[in-house]
Amino acid sequence: MSSNSSHNAAHYERSLSTSAVDHTITKQLCNLRRKDQNGNEQEAVDKSEAEQGVNGSVENAENVSCSHRNGHAEDEVNTVEKIEALQVESNGLSTVCEEEKNEKMRGGVLGKPPLPRNKQASGAGKQSWLLRLFESKMFDMSIAISYLFNSKEPGVQTYLGNRLFSFAEEEVDFYLPQLLNMYIHMHDVAEAIHPYIVYRCRHSVEFSLQTAWILSAYSADVLKPNWKNSQGIKLKNMILNEELRPKVEKKPGNLPSPTLPSVLLPQTVTTPVKKTHCRSKSDATGIYTKMTHSQTTGNLQKSSTGDLSTGRAFDSGCICVQSSEGIVNDLTGRETVCHCGAPRLKPELEFVNALMNIGTRLQQLPTKELRTSRLIAELAMLNLNLPARVWLPFGRNNQHHIVRIPHTQAIVLNSKEKAPYLLYVEVLEVENVYSSHVPSKRLENKLHVRFTKSEEDLTSVCVRTTGSPHPEFSLYGGSEFDDAECWSQEDDEILQFAVKTRSVDTISQFSVDSTTSADSKEPVYIAAGDIRKRLSDHFTAPKSKFERDPEDPSAAALKEPWEEKVKRIRESSPYGQLPNWKLLSVIIKCGDDLRQELLVYQVLRVLKNVWDQERVPLWIEPYHILVTSNMSGIIQPVDNTVSIHQIKKHSKKSLKEYFIQEFGEVNSEGFLTAQKNFVQSCAGYCLVCYLMQVKDRHNGNILLDSDGHIIHIDFGFILSTSPGKNLGFENSPFKLTHEFAEVMGGLESDMFEYFKILILQGLVASRKHMDKIVPIVEIMQTGSGLPCFGNGMNTIRQLKERFHMNLTEEQLQLYVDQLVESSLNSLTTSLYDKFQYFTNGIL
Numbered sequence: 001m002s003s004n005s006s007h008n009a010a011h012y013e014r015s016l017s018t019s020a021v022d023h024t025i026t027k028q029l030c031n032l033r034r035k036d037q038n039g040n041e042q043e044a045v046d047k048s049e050a051e052q053g054v055n056g057s058v059e060n061a062e063n064v065s066c067s068h069r070n071g072h073a074e075d076e077v078n079t080v081e082k083i084e085a086l087q088v089e090s091n092g093l094s095t096v097c098e099e100e101k102n103e104k105m106r107g108g109v110l111g112k113p114p115l116p117r118n119k120q121a122s123g124a125g126k127q128s129w130l131l132r133l134f135e136s137k138m139f140d141m142s143i144a145i146s147y148l149f150n151s152k153e154p155g156v157q158t159y160l161g162n163r164l165f166s167f168a169e170e171e172v173d174f175y176l177p178q179l180l181n182m183y184i185h186m187h188d189v190a191e192a193i194h195p196y197i198v199y200r201c202r203h204s205v206e207f208s209l210q211t212a213w214i215l216s217a218y219s220a221d222v223l224k225p226n227w228k229n230s231q232g233i234k235l236k237n238m239i240l241n242e243e244l245r246p247k248v249e250k251k252p253g254n255l256p257s258p259t260l261p262s263v264l265l266p267q268t269v270t271t272p273v274k275k276t277h278c279r280s281k282s283d284a285t286g287i288y289t290k291m292t293h294s295q296t297t298g299n300l301q302k303s304s305t306g307d308l309s310t311g312r313a314f315d316s317g318c319i320c321v322q323s324s325e326g327i328v329n330d331l332t333g334r335e336t337v338c339h340c341g342a343p344r345l346k347p348e349l350e351f352v353n354a355l356m357n358i359g360t361r362l363q364q365l366p367t368k369e370l371r372t373s374r375l376i377a378e379l380a381m382l383n384l385n386l387p388a389r390v391w392l393p394f395g396r397n398n399q400h401h402i403v404r405i406p407h408t409q410a411i412v413l414n415s416k417e418k419a420p421y422l423l424y425v426e427v428l429e430v431e432n433v434y435s436s437h438v439p440s441k442r443l444e445n446k447l448h449v450r451f452t453k454s455e456e457d458l459t460s461v462c463v464r465t466t467g468s469p470h471p472e473f474s475l476y477g478g479s480e481f482d483d484a485e486c487w488s489q490e491d492d493e494i495l496q497f498a499v500k501t502r503s504v505d506t507i508s509q510f511s512v513d514s515t516t517s518a519d520s521k522e523p524v525y526i527a528a529g530d531i532r533k534r535l536s537d538h539f540t541a542p543k544s545k546f547e548r549d550p551e552d553p554s555a556a557a558l559k560e561p562w563e564e565k566v567k568r569i570r571e572s573s574p575y576g577q578l579p580n581w582k583l584l585s586v587i588i589k590c591g592d593d594l595r596q597e598l599l600v601y602q603v604l605r606v607l608k609n610v611w612d613q614e615r616v617p618l619w620i621e622p623y624h625i626l627v628t629s630n631m632s633g634i635i636q637p638v639d640n641t642v643s644i645h646q647i648k649k650h651s652k653k654s655l656k657e658y659f660i661q662e663f664g665e666v667n668s669e670g671f672l673t674a675q676k677n678f679v680q681s682c683a684g685y686c687l688v689c690y691l692m693q694v695k696d697r698h699n700g701n702i703l704l705d706s707d708g709h710i711i712h713i714d715f716g717f718i719l720s721t722s723p724g725k726n727l728g729f730e731n732s733p734f735k736l737t738h739e740f741a742e743v744m745g746g747l748e749s750d751m752f753e754y755f756k757i758l759i760l761q762g763l764v765a766s767r768k769h770m771d772k773i774v775p776i777v778e779i780m781q782t783g784s785g786l787p788c789f790g791n792g793m794n795t796i797r798q799l800k801e802r803f804h805m806n807l808t809e810e811q812l813q814l815y816v817d818q819l820v821e822s823s824l825n826s827l828t829t830s831l832y833d834k835f836q837y838f839t840n841g842i843l
Helices: 002-015 021-030 043-050 058-070 077-092 098-108 117-133 141-150 154-166 169-174 174-186 187-203 205-221 229-241 261-267 281-285 324-332 346-362 368-383 449-450 455-459 489-500 507-516 526-539 552-557 562-572 595-613 646-651 656-664 671-691 736-743 752-768 770-781 792-803 808-823 825-840
Strands: 398-405 421-429 579-592 624-631 632-635 641-643 702-705 711-714
Touching: 002 562, 043 736, 141 154, 141 169, 141 174, 141 187, 141 770, 141 808, 154 187, 154 507, 169 187, 169 205, 174 187, 174 205, 174 229, 174 595, 174 770, 187 205, 187 229, 187 825, 205 229, 205 346, 205 624, 205 752, 346 368, 346 421, 346 579, 346 632, 421 562, 455 770, 552 641, 552 646, 595 624, 595 632, 595 671, 595 752, 595 770, 641 646, 646 656, 646 702, 656 671, 671 736, 671 752, 736 752, 752 770, 752 808
Parallel strands: none
Antiparallel strands: 398 421, 421 579, 579 632, 624 632, 641 702, 702 711
């Protein structure tokens, strides 16, 4: 046994000897030695761990971890219980054939001489230090994800898979693309993290949807599925087939009564606070055994879900929320778990699919005017099915119900081949998106408001004839009613004016065009009061500084301040009077692969956290990306922004002149604040563009917000890919033009020097945390068909080289000066801007 243990220790030492692993161990464990009051090192833990030794099996690795964790029971009781609850399932999940195991045993353990004693001691010490790292306070998801990817030891992988339960769900969700990419392409890692994925899918609809969408997107790279790489497709099918549902013991015929609260407690099913994994009977037969419990979707009643013409396309048909138990749970703040077997995922899936199908149909139309008209008609049809228990699936900000889409406010964005569009969504914030009450539908016709003057002044038309505090309402509102208000000569004039001034941007456009887009040929009658109010809202709305351009209809809409837009839409919304009303916006993209965008978003998030941690005043704005497939997704737009192309086209001014127009004279406080914001954001994105080699940096892909920050968008060309069939035409480190330098005050100004200092400080801070950035990219290269990984292993090697770990800060300062100089005087940057102008009209 000692021989086998020593051999496994040596094998374990070799498996963790890669450069990335050694770098992380050296860096993360340098401060782990604890000292007592006399300054003596406490070696008791080391000694006890070294005595246990190491063998390469899963059982011993788990026993070591659990025995060590029992010594810290007061701090990590929940984690120990989770690991113990998962040991049986982890052992039962292995699908590696016995012949392969025996071959590993014969080739890796038996038939080799024992190691010397000093080698055994070093292996035990290695295990001791590794375990101390995993149990230390420094251990986080970035380290866990790195070791899951680099370690080939089953014991380490199983332990890390169990440790996922101890992290906050938000931390794990950030690395979900990396986890699922390893799940698809690394069978051993899939076995380790499968219990966690299944547990989260059972208890979270949002996590199930995110998992299914990411698996669908990244499984597209699996060209030849086999038993080692088909687990991702099988898990996706399990999720979409509603096989991973909460396990609820239903007691039929014994629903709780609202008058008997004491009976409610033993029958109410709530979401457990303590996350322990409960495996089903079918889990013992393998990862993907099809479950046959009574909650499968095969027995669900057929509904109208998905049919937009029914008005109930996003209704799951669940009756549990309306039951007496659901009502009591809503009043007491408990979550009602569905007992009737209604589909949990289908309503949200159908809502997202409806948005994607609209984008696909828009691509078939040649002009932006036709696309805009079709978009308004399509969204009006979708509106018939709202309110519903659906939401915008952006991370933790999903506790709301969508009640209305103001279809006339949607706009088609600039794109020749694709048809991305931006729409605004009215939502009502709720405590629990799954159990909170969905409001009833309110008609958009506001003619009744004319009779009552406002919804808040209903009591002004009442007549009190008794001493009761409650008003007695008159049918006609007393003397306030005037038949002339129903129709007047002014209404005729307004209607004639509306027909004459038909345009895409007028609010009455949909009223005229909807009859041609529908199958029915019956005329559509619209109340005169409704037309009057809509036209009044349109003409009294704050005028945008950008005039309407038929070739660029989005410019005027995007230039409108967000606060004014929210106020304007709220006043015209039938739900605007509700206190929990909120306006959100999203961009729908079809025909584009957003997986590279998602990768850059993750890197931006890490860089932003690193710079905040190191107190470097760089500014970047990561915007959320939701990948729904390998050719579609949803983007969260940045409010109060317009592109530099739109600024130059509509204002007819240079960038500095525009700053003076928007923020004041050069020496004013407003201009200096905006200038500082511009410098800090420009330096941040220059560093991002250098590290990730972001290309296609024309002025249409650079935004400017209302505070002077610039924001880069559209990361379709990064790392080893570039426009023009990857010709590498843009060879400058990042985009820095003389126009940008002019806003900073010129090449000799203090702000330009500050700009270079910020890049240096940001690069120093970034390379200090390189081990948090590189694994995010490296893991996604595994099995990937993304064009950004076209250079193979050279892509990651070149990424590491751009951190310049071998340079001192003095050398790095000189290198940053060279980067700025070469970018500022780059001929290819100027030529590429001219190319975009002549081919796409981008200034």
